[in-house]
Amino acid sequence: MSTVLGFDQIRLPAACETLRREVRAFIAEEVAAGTFTPDRPQYGDAHDRAFSRRIGAKGWIGMTWPKKYGGHERSFLERYVVTEEFRVVNAPVRLHFVADRQSGPILLKYAPEHIKLDILPRICRGELCFVIGMSEPGSGSDLFAAKTKATRTNDGWRINGTKIWTSNAPVADYMLAIFRTSPPTKEDRRHGLTQFLVDMKAPGIKVNPIYQMTGQHDFGEDVFDDAFVPDDHLLGEVDNAWKQATSELAYERSGPERILETFYVLAELVRALGPKPDLRSAEGVGRLVAQLHTLRRMSISVAGMLQAGKEPVVEASIVKDLATVWAQKLPGRVRDLSAFLEPEATNKPALEEQLAFATMVAPKLTIQGGTTEILRGIIARGLGLR
Numbered sequence: 001m002s003t004v005l006g007f008d009q010i011r012l013p014a015a016c017e018t019l020r021r022e023v024r025a026f027i028a029e030e031v032a033a034g035t036f037t038p039d040r041p042q043y044g045d046a047h048d049r050a051f052s053r054r055i056g057a058k059g060w061i062g063m064t065w066p067k068k069y070g071g072h073e074r075s076f077l078e079r080y081v082v083t084e085e086f087r088v089v090n091a092p093v094r095l096h097f098v099a100d101r102q103s104g105p106i107l108l109k110y111a112p113e114h115i116k117l118d119i120l121p122r123i124c125r126g127e128l129c130f131v132i133g134m135s136e137p138g139s140g141s142d143l144f145a146a147k148t149k150a151t152r153t154n155d156g157w158r159i160n161g162t163k164i165w166t167s168n169a170p171v172a173d174y175m176l177a178i179f180r181t182s183p184p185t186k187e188d189r190r191h192g193l194t195q196f197l198v199d200m201k202a203p204g205i206k207v208n209p210i211y212q213m214t215g216q217h218d219f220g221e222d223v224f225d226d227a228f229v230p231d232d233h234l235l236g237e238v239d240n241a242w243k244q245a246t247s248e249l250a251y252e253r254s255g256p257e258r259i260l261e262t263f264y265v266l267a268e269l270v271r272a273l274g275p276k277p278d279l280r281s282a283e284g285v286g287r288l289v290a291q292l293h294t295l296r297r298m299s300i301s302v303a304g305m306l307q308a309g310k311e312p313v314v315e316a317s318i319v320k321d322l323a324t325v326w327a328q329k330l331p332g333r334v335r336d337l338s339a340f341l342e343p344e345a346t347n348k349p350a351l352e353e354q355l356a357f358a359t360m361v362a363p364k365l366t367i368q369g370g371t372t373e374i375l376r377g378i379i380a381r382g383l384g385l386r
């Protein structure tokens with residue numbers, strides 16, 4: 001099936017710039033109070049419950065959701081600006097970020113009313129950490145091979161199996177998980193998966209830490225041993241979760257976080273070069289900034305399409321592919337350009353430290369949220385080429 005591909009020409013409205021100034025002022029206060037140090041990538045990967053609560057109190061979580069559920073009925077473009085400002089300085093937003101970006105919108109669409117009234121306001125207050133339970137040992141790209149089983153009981157479901165590579169698992173409150181409720185059929189291998197809201201503090205769930213190359217353990221393997229999920233935690237249709245999972249990915253794949261994950265090395269290089277860079281460095285930085293600008297326009301366009309109620313799955317996949325390949329190559333390009341730095345550039349040690357960190361982080365960028373190969377498959381299918 002082919003899709004008409006289009007990036008709407010969207011620019012951020014003037015009102016967004018007022019909001020941007022408010023966010024910058026808030027961030028400056030937090031930095032002055034010692035919450036985090038801008039441009040230190042280690043902070044961006046941190047969970048800070050108190051900081052998330054303060055962001056919630058400002059009205060910057062669940063910004064696009066109905067007021068009835070604690071949201072603020074603002075636009076996706078306004079949310080874009082807030083996300084961008086926090087990401088560009090590596091603020092520690094990981095505690096609430098997944099819930100804000102994709103779990104909340106899924107609950108809004110598929111959860112029963114009393115669950116929405118209970119959980120969504122707590123997300124908006126910055127109180128809850130959500131995680132994504134899709135990957136399993138042996139099924140990452142191929143989500144439809146998931147084996148972790150949900151078996152019906154009188155008043156709910158019993159879960160047995162293992163999820164893996166779960167970001168933020170060690171601090172998770174809830175997971176949105178895809179479990180197998182029936183075998184796939186001959187005609188449709190996507191059949192038989194169902195989405196659930198899982199309380200990660202329930203008995204029968206054990207999270208084993210997985211360490212990153214950087215030494216951080218924000219990752220986990222989640223073992224379900226007869227864990228109980230009540231009936232009202234079922235989301236959407238039984239056996240038919242593949243559609244929900246696919247539309248969730250449009251939220252996950254195209255945001256500014258995809259472009260900005262290693263941005264700090266470019267910012268540090270520009271600081272090191274100072275106001276009068278040599279011609280070669282200026283040209284190198286100019287090229288990178290032009291590419292960044294283009295990616296940002298495309299990412300804003302996807303935010304605008306989400307605002308218009310579209311499901312830009314193919315466009316989001318294109319942004320994720322281009323942005324993550326760019327962000328992955330950025331540390332290498334910055335390292336090359338740093339060869340022209342004056343030996344006495346004062347922030348050279350900081351740049352070296354950031355480059356070392358970014359180099360260890362870079363490989364994951366084209367794996368998490370769907371690998372490059374998978375994205376290109378989706379794009380090709382969307383264009384009617386396969």
Ligand SMILES: Cc1cc2nc3c(=O)[nH]c(=O)nc-3n(C[C@H](O)[C@H](O)[C@H](O)COP(=O)(O)OP(=O)(O)OC[C@H]3O[C@@H](n4cnc5c(N)ncnc54)[C@H](O)[C@@H]3O)c2cc1C
Pocket residue numbers: 131132133134135136138139140141142164165166167168364367368369370371372373374377
């Ligand atoms: C930092 C990070 C965070 C993550 N966070 C989460 C999370 O929170 N929740 C979660 O559920 N998962 C998470 N993941 C898991 C991630 O979604 C999977 O790693 C990813 O989907 C790839 O799956 P896999 O590791 O099993 O590799 P595989 O699917 O085995 O792929 C191995 C290689 O084969 C290629 N390949 C596979 N199938 C095809 C195909 N059909 N066509 C062409 N090439 C193909 C892939 O591109 C890849 O290069 C995270 C991963 C990382 C690195």
